[in-house]
Each structure stands twice: as structure tokens, then as C-alpha cells.
Amino acid sequence: METKTSNFVYDNVSQVENAEASRKFIANVFMWMFVALGVSALCTYAFAFVPELSGMLRNNITGRNNLLGTVVMFAPLAFVLIISFGFNKLSYFAAVLLFFAFSAVMGISLSYIFLIYSIGTISGVFVTSSIVFGVMAVGGYITHQDLTKFGSIMIMLLVGIVVASFLNFFIGSSGLDLIISYVGVAVFVGLTAYDVQKLKRIGAGLEYGEASTKKMAILGALTLYLDFVNLFLMLLRVFGGNRR
Numbered sequence: 001m002e003t004k005t006s007n008f009v010y011d012n013v014s015q016v017e018n019a020e021a022s023r024k025f026i027a028n029v030f031m032w033m034f035v036a037l038g039v040s041a042l043c044t045y046a047f048a049f050v051p052e053l054s055g056m057l058r059n060n061i062t063g064r065n066n067l068l069g070t071v072v073m074f075a076p077l078a079f080v081l082i083i084s085f086g087f088n089k090l091s092y093f094a095a096v097l098l099f100f101a102f103s104a105v106m107g108i109s110l111s112y113i114f115l116i117y118s119i120g121t122i123s124g125v126f127v128t129s130s131i132v133f134g135v136m137a138v139g140g141y142i143t144h145q146d147l148t149k150f151g152s153i154m155i156m157l158l159v160g161i162v163v164a165s166f167l168n169f170f171i172g173s174s175g176l177d178l179i180i181s182y183v184g185v186a187v188f189v190g191l192t193a194y195d196v197q198k199l200k201r202i203g204a205g206l207e208y209g210e211a212s213t214k215k216m217a218i219l220g221a222l223t224l225y226l227d228f229v230n231l232f233l234m235l236l237r238v239f240g241g242n243r244r
Contacts, residue, residue: 019204044108047108129235
């Protein structure tokens with residue numbers, strides 16, 4: 001009887017420590033994510049409205065890209081691949097630098113949305129995206145339902161979206177583009193909850209403060225950053241009827 005009581009106490013202590021580590025880890029992840037969004041927002045605004053900067057990417061009269069503008073549009077994908085696949089080889093300092101560089105380049109590439117959509121539409125969709133993302137992030141954190149299988153389905157659908165988007169690049173179907181956008185919204189809404197739950201579990205198994213834990217926070221922030229930005233872009237395609 002005495003032994004059982006002792007084990008119960010130790011188990012509770014372990015659970016409390018894991019919960020505390022998880023909370024600190026998740027807080028660190030969101031801190032990096034918000035910093036990255038801030039960097040991206042500044043770069044988006046600067047390269048959208050400062051003629052000297054926007055002129056580095058495109059002709060301010062015709063709106064046509066130059067070589068640097070074309071490179072910038074595809075550069076975020078290269079950064080994601082480098083960070084994701086070279087993560088284990090990167091030092092913490094290198095991971096932070098790459099993460100900030102990615103945030104800046106992503107922000108610059110997003111400046112093009114101001115050529116397509118009105119400021120009112122962009123602002124409204126951004127607020128909507130923030131609310132939806134916040135609700136799903138909280139849901140993913142507090143739910144006791146295992147979202148592993150659900151996440152696997154979302155990832156498969158994401159692959160389908162990528163393939164369909166690539167094909168539609170050549171087909172140019174507006175109907176298919178709308179379908180992709182609606183499915184994309186559903187996928188990134190689901191992935192937000194799944195990724196937050198996954199990060200919560202990762203945090204519970206890590207000792208907060210170690211270099212590897214700090215690097216994992218950077219990778220987690222990148223994941224949630226991409227969930228938010230892609231959700232925003234998909235919603236913009238759905239509700240972006242008020243184009244310039």
C-alpha cells in the first residue's frame with residue numbers, strides 16, 4: 001500500500017514536470033513564430049509600398065518581374081528545404097539566421113499580393129485567418145483526442161493539393177483553382193490543430209533549455225508559420241473577389 005502511494009506521487013510529479021516543459025516549449029515556438037510574422041509583415045509592406053524597394057523586383061509601371069523578382073518568388077521553398085532537410089547539421093545560430101532570412105524573403109515574396117488584391121480584402125482575410133488559426137491552435141493544444149491519423153489524412157490531402165496546383169498551372173482552370181483553395185483551407189485548418197498537438201507532445205518529452213530543444217522550437221515555429229501563411233493565402237484566393 002505504501003509503495004503504491006509512493007509511485008502515484010512520483011507519477012504525478014513526472015506529469016507536472018512534463019506539462020510545464022510542454023508549456024514552455026510551446027510558448028517558445030509561438031514566440032519565434034510571431035517574430036517571424038513580424039519580420040515578414042515589415043518586408044511585405046516595404047517591398048509593396050516603397051518604390052525604391054519594389055523597383056528592385058519588378059517594373060513599377062508594368063508590374064513585370066525582373067530576374068531578382070522571379071528568384072525571390074521561389075526562394076522561400078529553397079529555404080524551407082534547407083532548414084527541414086539540413087536541420088540536424090545546422091547549429092542553433094545557423095538555424096536562427098536561416099529562419100530570419102526565410103521570414104524576410106517570404107515577406108518580400110508576399111508583397112505581390114498587393115498587386116492583385118485590395119488592402120481591404122487583404123486586411124479582412126488576415127483577421128479571419130488569425131481568428132481561425134488561433135481557435136484551431138487552442139483546440140489542438142487542449143484536446144485529448146489523438147489527431148495522429150487525422151494529421152496523416154491532412155498530409156495526404158496536402159500532397160494532392162500540390163499535385164493539383166502543379167497541373168492547374170498548365171491547365172489554368174478557374175474552377176479547379178477554387179476547389180483547390182477550398183480544400184486547402186480545410187487542410188491547413190486541420191494541420192494547425194494537428195501540428196500544435198504534435199509540438200505539445202514533443203515539448204513534453206524534451207528538457208527545456210538544451211540546444212537541441214531550442215532548435216526544435218525553431219523548426220516548430222517554421223511549421224506553424226507555414227500553416228498560418230498558407231491558410232491566409234488559401235482564404236485570400238477564396239474571398240479575394242475584390243481584385244484590383
